[in-house]
Amino acid sequence: MGKDNISRFDHCYGCGVCVAVCPVKIISFKENEMGFYSPCIENQEKCINCGLCLKICAFNHEEVSNDSEKDSRAYAAHSNNEIVRQRCSSGGIGFEIGKIMIEQGYKACGVRYNPELRRAEHFIAETLEEFQPSVGSKYIPSFSAEAFSRINKKEKNFVTGTPCQIDSFRRMIRHFKVEDNFVLMDFFCHGVPSLLLWNKYLSEVESRIGQSTFISWRNKTTGWHDSWAMCADADADSLDWHNSYNLNIREKKSLYQSRMTEGDLFYKIFLGNYCLNECCYKDCKYKLCHSAADIRIGDLWGKTYAGENKGTSAVLSFTSKGTEIIEELSSTSCSFEQILPSVATEGQMARPANSPWVKSFIFNSLKSKISLESIADRWCRIYQLSIIPKRAFNKFKRIIRNKS
DSSP states (O other): OOOOSGGGOSSOOOOOHHHHHOTTOOEEEEEOTTSOEEEEESOGGGOOOOOHHHHHOGGGOSSOTTOOGGGOEEEEEEESOHHHHHHSSSSSHHHHHHHHHHHTTOEEEEEEEETTTTEEEEEEESSHHHHGGGOSOOOSOEEOHHHHHHOOTTSOEEEEOOHHHHHHHHHHHHHTTOGGGEEEEEEOOOOOBOHHHHHHHHHHHHHHHOSOSEEEESOOTTOGGGOOOEEEEOOGGGOOTTSOHHHHHSOOOOSEEOOGGGTOHHHHHHHTTSSBOHHHHHTOOOSTTOOSSSEEEEEOOSSTTTTOOSOOEEEEEOSHHHHHHHHHHHTTTEEEEEEOHHHHTTTSOSSOOOOOTTHHHHHHHHTSSOOHHHHIIIIIHHHHHHTHHHHHHHHHHHHHHHHO
16 A cells, blocks of 8 residues: 655645654655656655645645735835845845844745756855855746755744745645744745756757856846846856855856846746746635745736836835834835735736647657757747737637627
Protein backbone atom coordinates (compact mmCIF):
# COMPACT_ATOMS: atom_id res chain seq x y z
CA MET A 1 0.00 0.00 0.00
CA GLY A 2 1.42 3.42 -0.99
CA LYS A 3 2.25 6.10 1.55
CA ASP A 4 -0.04 9.15 1.84
CA ASN A 5 2.23 12.08 1.06
CA ILE A 6 2.92 14.76 -1.55
CA SER A 7 3.92 12.13 -4.13
CA ARG A 8 0.18 11.90 -4.91
CA PHE A 9 0.41 15.17 -6.91
CA ASP A 10 1.40 15.18 -10.58
CA HIS A 11 1.91 18.94 -10.31
CA CYS A 12 1.65 21.49 -7.51
CA TYR A 13 2.61 25.08 -6.67
CA GLY A 14 6.23 24.09 -6.03
CA CYS A 15 6.38 26.24 -2.89
CA GLY A 16 9.10 24.09 -1.26
CA VAL A 17 7.65 24.23 2.26
CA CYS A 18 7.09 20.45 2.35
CA VAL A 19 10.86 19.99 2.11
CA ALA A 20 11.31 22.12 5.22
CA VAL A 21 8.57 20.44 7.26
CA CYS A 22 9.41 16.78 6.57
CA PRO A 23 10.71 15.29 9.88
CA VAL A 24 12.68 12.50 8.20
CA LYS A 25 14.10 14.73 5.42
CA ILE A 26 13.18 12.50 2.49
CA ILE A 27 11.63 15.21 0.27
CA SER A 28 13.88 16.91 -2.26
CA PHE A 29 13.18 19.88 -4.52
CA LYS A 30 14.06 19.52 -8.19
CA GLU A 31 13.36 21.11 -11.55
CA ASN A 32 10.98 18.91 -13.52
CA GLU A 33 10.85 18.36 -17.27
CA MET A 34 8.48 21.32 -17.72
CA GLY A 35 10.89 23.74 -16.05
CA PHE A 36 9.22 24.10 -12.65
CA TYR A 37 10.42 23.15 -9.17
CA SER A 38 8.53 20.25 -7.65
CA PRO A 39 8.94 18.00 -4.59
CA CYS A 40 10.21 14.46 -5.00
CA ILE A 41 10.28 11.50 -2.58
CA GLU A 42 12.96 9.11 -3.72
CA ASN A 43 12.68 6.63 -0.84
CA GLN A 44 9.05 5.97 0.02
CA GLU A 45 10.04 3.28 2.53
CA LYS A 46 11.41 5.96 4.89
CA CYS A 47 8.10 7.86 4.93
CA ILE A 48 6.54 7.60 8.42
CA ASN A 49 3.03 8.64 7.26
CA CYS A 50 3.00 11.67 9.57
CA GLY A 51 0.94 13.62 7.01
CA LEU A 52 2.73 16.92 7.68
CA CYS A 53 3.61 17.53 4.04
CA LEU A 54 -0.07 17.32 3.10
CA LYS A 55 -1.25 19.30 6.11
CA ILE A 56 0.88 22.33 5.26
CA CYS A 57 0.53 22.07 1.46
CA ALA A 58 -1.44 25.03 0.08
CA PHE A 59 -2.13 23.07 -3.09
CA ASN A 60 -3.84 20.39 -1.00
CA HIS A 61 -6.44 22.81 0.40
CA GLU A 62 -9.22 24.69 -1.35
CA GLU A 63 -9.25 27.64 1.04
CA VAL A 64 -6.56 30.23 1.75
CA SER A 65 -5.18 29.64 5.26
CA ASN A 66 -5.52 33.20 6.52
CA ASP A 67 -7.83 34.84 4.01
CA SER A 68 -8.84 38.26 5.38
CA GLU A 69 -10.24 39.89 2.26
CA LYS A 70 -13.02 41.71 4.13
CA ASP A 71 -10.61 43.18 6.69
CA SER A 72 -7.97 44.47 4.29
CA ARG A 73 -6.70 48.05 4.34
CA ALA A 74 -5.21 49.51 1.17
CA TYR A 75 -2.57 52.16 0.61
CA ALA A 76 -0.64 53.94 -2.11
CA ALA A 77 2.94 54.19 -0.92
CA HIS A 78 6.53 54.88 -1.81
CA SER A 79 9.91 55.20 -0.14
CA ASN A 80 10.98 58.75 0.69
CA ASN A 81 14.49 57.80 -0.36
CA GLU A 82 14.56 58.67 -4.07
CA ILE A 83 17.47 56.30 -4.76
CA VAL A 84 15.62 53.35 -3.22
CA ARG A 85 12.50 54.28 -5.17
CA GLN A 86 14.42 54.40 -8.44
CA ARG A 87 16.26 51.14 -7.86
CA CYS A 88 13.16 49.12 -6.92
CA SER A 89 10.54 47.89 -9.36
CA SER A 90 7.70 50.05 -8.02
CA GLY A 91 7.73 52.31 -4.94
CA GLY A 92 10.42 50.57 -2.88
CA ILE A 93 8.08 49.53 -0.07
CA GLY A 94 9.21 45.90 -0.05
CA PHE A 95 12.80 46.92 0.64
CA GLU A 96 11.74 49.43 3.30
CA ILE A 97 9.66 46.79 5.11
CA GLY A 98 12.61 44.40 5.09
CA LYS A 99 14.86 47.19 6.35
CA ILE A 100 12.67 48.01 9.34
CA MET A 101 12.21 44.33 10.17
CA ILE A 102 15.99 43.82 10.29
CA GLU A 103 16.35 46.92 12.47
CA GLN A 104 13.83 45.35 14.88
CA GLY A 105 15.88 42.17 15.17
CA TYR A 106 14.16 40.01 12.56
CA LYS A 107 16.02 37.82 10.10
CA ALA A 108 14.79 38.49 6.57
CA CYS A 109 14.15 35.72 4.06
CA GLY A 110 13.91 37.25 0.60
CA VAL A 111 14.81 36.37 -2.98
CA ARG A 112 18.01 37.15 -4.89
CA TYR A 113 19.31 36.19 -8.30
CA ASN A 114 22.28 33.81 -8.32
CA PRO A 115 24.20 34.38 -11.59
CA GLU A 116 26.42 31.34 -11.07
CA LEU A 117 23.45 28.95 -10.78
CA ARG A 118 21.35 31.09 -13.17
CA ARG A 119 18.39 31.03 -10.83
CA ALA A 120 16.37 33.06 -8.34
CA GLU A 121 16.66 31.70 -4.82
CA HIS A 122 15.42 32.45 -1.34
CA PHE A 123 18.12 33.42 1.15
CA ILE A 124 18.34 34.58 4.74
CA ALA A 125 19.77 37.99 5.63
CA GLU A 126 20.65 39.24 9.09
CA THR A 127 21.87 42.71 8.10
CA LEU A 128 20.71 45.41 5.69
CA GLU A 129 23.84 44.87 3.65
CA GLU A 130 23.05 41.18 3.25
CA PHE A 131 19.42 42.00 2.35
CA GLN A 132 20.35 44.28 -0.57
CA PRO A 133 20.24 41.58 -3.31
CA SER A 134 16.49 41.20 -2.66
CA VAL A 135 15.87 44.57 -4.32
CA GLY A 136 13.81 44.37 -7.51
CA SER A 137 11.48 41.83 -9.08
CA LYS A 138 12.56 38.38 -10.22
CA TYR A 139 10.09 37.00 -12.72
CA ILE A 140 11.16 33.37 -12.55
CA PRO A 141 10.50 30.53 -10.06
CA SER A 142 12.52 30.83 -6.86
CA PHE A 143 14.39 27.90 -5.35
CA SER A 144 13.01 28.15 -1.82
CA ALA A 145 13.50 24.76 -0.15
CA GLU A 146 17.04 25.29 1.11
CA ALA A 147 16.39 28.67 2.76
CA PHE A 148 13.02 27.62 4.19
CA SER A 149 14.68 24.58 5.74
CA ARG A 150 17.28 26.78 7.45
CA ILE A 151 14.80 29.17 9.11
CA ASN A 152 14.86 28.91 12.89
CA LYS A 153 11.21 28.93 13.96
CA LYS A 154 12.13 30.06 17.49
CA GLU A 155 13.60 33.31 16.18
CA LYS A 156 11.88 36.37 14.72
CA ASN A 157 11.67 36.09 10.93
CA PHE A 158 10.37 38.20 8.06
CA VAL A 159 9.54 36.00 5.05
CA THR A 160 8.57 37.09 1.54
CA GLY A 161 7.39 34.94 -1.34
CA THR A 162 4.68 34.22 -3.87
CA PRO A 163 1.14 33.93 -2.47
CA CYS A 164 1.19 30.13 -2.67
CA GLN A 165 4.59 29.94 -0.94
CA ILE A 166 3.32 32.17 1.85
CA ASP A 167 0.07 30.21 2.21
CA SER A 168 1.98 26.96 2.80
CA PHE A 169 4.42 28.78 5.07
CA ARG A 170 1.53 30.14 7.16
CA ARG A 171 0.17 26.62 7.55
CA MET A 172 3.57 25.40 8.71
CA ILE A 173 4.15 28.04 11.39
CA ARG A 174 0.55 27.69 12.55
CA HIS A 175 1.07 23.94 12.98
CA PHE A 176 4.15 24.56 15.13
CA LYS A 177 2.38 27.39 17.01
CA VAL A 178 5.06 29.98 16.21
CA GLU A 179 3.04 32.51 14.16
CA ASP A 180 3.90 35.26 16.64
CA ASN A 181 7.56 35.00 15.57
CA PHE A 182 6.84 35.73 11.92
CA VAL A 183 5.84 38.54 9.60
CA LEU A 184 4.81 37.32 6.13
CA MET A 185 4.65 39.32 2.91
CA ASP A 186 3.53 38.30 -0.57
CA PHE A 187 2.77 40.20 -3.78
CA PHE A 188 0.31 40.38 -6.65
CA CYS A 189 1.35 37.45 -8.81
CA HIS A 190 0.79 37.12 -12.55
CA GLY A 191 1.90 33.49 -12.54
CA VAL A 192 5.18 31.59 -12.66
CA PRO A 193 6.90 31.09 -16.03
CA SER A 194 8.84 27.96 -16.90
CA LEU A 195 12.59 27.93 -16.36
CA LEU A 196 12.77 26.52 -19.89
CA LEU A 197 11.88 30.03 -21.07
CA TRP A 198 14.40 31.71 -18.78
CA ASN A 199 17.27 29.37 -19.66
CA LYS A 200 16.71 29.79 -23.40
CA TYR A 201 16.33 33.55 -23.06
CA LEU A 202 19.46 33.90 -20.96
CA SER A 203 21.50 31.70 -23.29
CA GLU A 204 20.54 33.89 -26.25
CA VAL A 205 21.39 37.08 -24.33
CA GLU A 206 24.74 35.71 -23.15
CA SER A 207 25.65 34.71 -26.69
CA ARG A 208 25.80 38.48 -27.29
CA ILE A 209 27.34 39.81 -24.08
CA GLY A 210 29.13 36.88 -22.43
CA GLN A 211 28.25 35.35 -19.07
CA SER A 212 26.07 37.72 -17.06
CA THR A 213 26.94 38.68 -13.50
CA PHE A 214 23.93 40.91 -12.86
CA ILE A 215 20.31 40.68 -14.02
CA SER A 216 17.72 43.41 -13.55
CA TRP A 217 14.05 42.87 -14.33
CA ARG A 218 11.83 45.95 -14.63
CA ASN A 219 14.60 48.54 -14.94
CA LYS A 220 13.11 52.05 -14.59
CA THR A 221 15.68 54.07 -16.52
CA THR A 222 12.93 54.96 -19.03
CA GLY A 223 10.29 55.50 -16.34
CA TRP A 224 8.01 53.33 -14.25
CA HIS A 225 5.19 52.94 -16.78
CA ASP A 226 7.67 51.84 -19.44
CA SER A 227 9.74 49.73 -17.08
CA TRP A 228 9.36 46.37 -18.81
CA ALA A 229 13.08 46.27 -19.48
CA MET A 230 15.58 43.51 -19.00
CA CYS A 231 19.15 44.47 -18.15
CA ALA A 232 22.03 42.03 -18.08
CA ASP A 233 25.54 43.04 -17.06
CA ALA A 234 28.60 41.05 -18.07
CA ASP A 235 31.03 43.34 -16.25
CA ALA A 236 32.07 41.38 -13.16
CA ASP A 237 33.58 44.46 -11.52
CA SER A 238 30.20 46.17 -11.38
CA LEU A 239 28.64 43.46 -9.21
CA ASP A 240 29.47 43.91 -5.56
CA TRP A 241 26.57 43.19 -3.25
CA HIS A 242 28.70 43.45 -0.13
CA ASN A 243 30.43 46.82 -0.41
CA SER A 244 27.71 49.17 0.73
CA TYR A 245 24.09 50.11 0.30
CA ASN A 246 24.98 52.87 -2.16
CA LEU A 247 27.03 50.55 -4.36
CA ASN A 248 24.15 48.11 -4.61
CA ILE A 249 21.61 50.68 -5.78
CA ARG A 250 23.91 52.62 -8.09
CA GLU A 251 23.11 52.65 -11.79
CA LYS A 252 24.41 49.45 -13.38
CA LYS A 253 26.16 49.45 -16.73
CA SER A 254 23.56 47.94 -19.05
CA LEU A 255 25.01 45.82 -21.81
CA TYR A 256 21.68 44.48 -22.95
CA GLN A 257 18.30 46.11 -22.59
CA SER A 258 15.03 45.61 -24.43
CA ARG A 259 11.79 47.25 -23.43
CA MET A 260 8.51 45.40 -23.76
CA THR A 261 7.33 48.14 -26.10
CA GLU A 262 10.07 47.01 -28.48
CA GLY A 263 9.05 43.38 -28.20
CA ASP A 264 11.20 41.86 -25.47
CA LEU A 265 10.77 38.12 -25.98
CA PHE A 266 10.90 37.06 -22.33
CA TYR A 267 8.04 39.36 -21.33
CA LYS A 268 6.12 38.67 -24.53
CA ILE A 269 6.01 34.92 -23.81
CA PHE A 270 5.68 35.22 -20.03
CA LEU A 271 2.96 37.88 -19.92
CA GLY A 272 1.19 36.21 -22.84
CA ASN A 273 0.67 33.26 -20.45
CA TYR A 274 2.25 30.85 -22.91
CA CYS A 275 4.34 28.82 -20.46
CA LEU A 276 3.03 29.20 -16.91
CA ASN A 277 2.86 26.45 -14.32
CA GLU A 278 -0.28 24.36 -14.80
CA CYS A 279 -1.63 25.38 -11.39
CA CYS A 280 -1.39 29.06 -12.39
CA TYR A 281 -4.08 28.39 -14.99
CA LYS A 282 -6.39 26.19 -12.90
CA ASP A 283 -5.67 26.36 -9.18
CA CYS A 284 -4.67 29.91 -8.23
CA LYS A 285 -6.87 31.21 -5.40
CA TYR A 286 -4.79 34.26 -4.51
CA LYS A 287 -5.98 37.03 -6.82
CA LEU A 288 -6.76 40.58 -5.70
CA CYS A 289 -7.14 40.60 -1.87
CA HIS A 290 -7.02 36.84 -1.24
CA SER A 291 -3.86 36.24 0.75
CA ALA A 292 -2.38 34.37 3.71
CA ALA A 293 0.19 37.13 4.31
CA ASP A 294 0.28 40.02 6.76
CA ILE A 295 1.09 42.43 3.91
CA ARG A 296 0.76 42.26 0.13
CA ILE A 297 2.60 44.63 -2.20
CA GLY A 298 2.71 45.31 -5.93
CA ASP A 299 2.61 48.00 -8.58
CA LEU A 300 -0.21 50.51 -8.27
CA TRP A 301 -1.45 50.37 -11.86
CA GLY A 302 -4.76 51.78 -13.03
CA LYS A 303 -6.08 55.24 -13.86
CA THR A 304 -5.59 56.88 -10.47
CA TYR A 305 -1.79 56.90 -10.62
CA ALA A 306 -1.35 56.81 -14.39
CA GLY A 307 0.53 60.11 -14.32
CA GLU A 308 3.07 58.97 -11.71
CA ASN A 309 6.31 57.79 -13.31
CA LYS A 310 8.70 57.27 -10.39
CA GLY A 311 6.96 54.16 -9.10
CA THR A 312 4.18 53.76 -6.55
CA SER A 313 3.47 50.61 -4.56
CA ALA A 314 0.04 49.22 -3.83
CA VAL A 315 0.07 47.95 -0.25
CA LEU A 316 -2.59 45.78 1.36
CA SER A 317 -2.57 45.12 5.10
CA PHE A 318 -4.47 42.03 6.24
CA THR A 319 -3.50 41.80 9.92
CA SER A 320 -2.75 44.00 12.90
CA LYS A 321 0.95 43.19 12.39
CA GLY A 322 0.79 44.55 8.88
CA THR A 323 -0.98 47.71 9.97
CA GLU A 324 1.55 48.35 12.75
CA ILE A 325 4.44 48.06 10.29
CA ILE A 326 2.76 50.49 7.89
CA GLU A 327 2.11 53.00 10.68
CA GLU A 328 5.75 52.86 11.74
CA LEU A 329 7.03 53.27 8.18
CA SER A 330 4.67 56.20 7.56
CA SER A 331 6.20 58.03 10.52
CA THR A 332 9.78 57.41 9.41
CA SER A 333 10.90 56.54 5.89
CA CYS A 334 7.84 56.19 3.63
CA SER A 335 4.77 58.04 2.42
CA PHE A 336 1.39 56.28 2.69
CA GLU A 337 -2.03 57.36 1.45
CA GLN A 338 -5.00 55.19 2.40
CA ILE A 339 -7.08 54.25 -0.63
CA LEU A 340 -9.90 51.86 -1.46
CA PRO A 341 -8.94 48.21 -2.03
CA SER A 342 -10.58 48.51 -5.45
CA VAL A 343 -8.07 51.24 -6.35
CA ALA A 344 -5.13 49.21 -5.00
CA THR A 345 -6.12 46.20 -7.10
CA GLU A 346 -6.98 48.12 -10.26
CA GLY A 347 -5.08 46.64 -13.18
CA GLN A 348 -4.23 43.43 -11.29
CA MET A 349 -5.42 40.00 -12.42
CA ALA A 350 -8.84 39.17 -10.98
CA ARG A 351 -8.77 35.49 -11.99
CA PRO A 352 -6.25 32.86 -13.06
CA ALA A 353 -4.64 33.19 -16.47
CA ASN A 354 -6.34 31.71 -19.51
CA SER A 355 -4.59 28.64 -20.86
CA PRO A 356 -3.67 29.23 -24.54
CA TRP A 357 -4.23 26.25 -26.78
CA VAL A 358 -0.71 26.61 -28.24
CA LYS A 359 1.11 26.20 -24.91
CA SER A 360 2.02 22.53 -25.46
CA PHE A 361 3.64 23.48 -28.77
CA ILE A 362 5.53 26.30 -27.06
CA PHE A 363 6.78 24.04 -24.25
CA ASN A 364 8.04 21.54 -26.81
CA SER A 365 9.74 24.35 -28.74
CA LEU A 366 11.42 25.66 -25.58
CA LYS A 367 13.01 22.22 -25.16
CA SER A 368 14.36 22.35 -28.71
CA LYS A 369 17.02 24.43 -30.44
CA ILE A 370 14.43 26.74 -31.97
CA SER A 371 15.10 30.39 -31.12
CA LEU A 372 12.70 32.44 -29.00
CA GLU A 373 12.16 34.78 -31.93
CA SER A 374 11.04 31.86 -34.09
CA ILE A 375 8.77 30.58 -31.31
CA ALA A 376 7.15 34.00 -30.94
CA ASP A 377 6.84 34.54 -34.69
CA ARG A 378 5.14 31.19 -35.15
CA TRP A 379 3.12 30.08 -32.15
CA CYS A 380 2.43 33.38 -30.40
CA ARG A 381 1.39 34.99 -33.67
CA ILE A 382 -0.85 32.04 -34.59
CA TYR A 383 -2.55 32.21 -31.20
CA GLN A 384 -3.14 35.96 -31.39
CA LEU A 385 -4.69 35.60 -34.84
CA SER A 386 -6.91 32.77 -33.62
CA ILE A 387 -8.48 34.85 -30.83
CA ILE A 388 -9.26 37.94 -32.93
CA PRO A 389 -12.84 36.74 -33.69
CA LYS A 390 -13.48 36.09 -29.98
CA ARG A 391 -12.19 39.53 -29.03
CA ALA A 392 -14.33 41.17 -31.70
CA PHE A 393 -17.41 39.28 -30.48
CA ASN A 394 -16.79 40.29 -26.85
CA LYS A 395 -16.36 43.91 -27.89
CA PHE A 396 -19.64 43.74 -29.81
CA LYS A 397 -21.41 42.33 -26.72
CA ARG A 398 -20.05 45.17 -24.56
CA ILE A 399 -21.30 47.77 -27.06
CA ILE A 400 -24.79 46.23 -27.12
CA ARG A 401 -24.86 45.94 -23.34
CA ASN A 402 -23.85 49.58 -22.87
CA LYS A 403 -26.51 50.79 -25.33
CA SER A 404 -29.21 48.81 -23.59
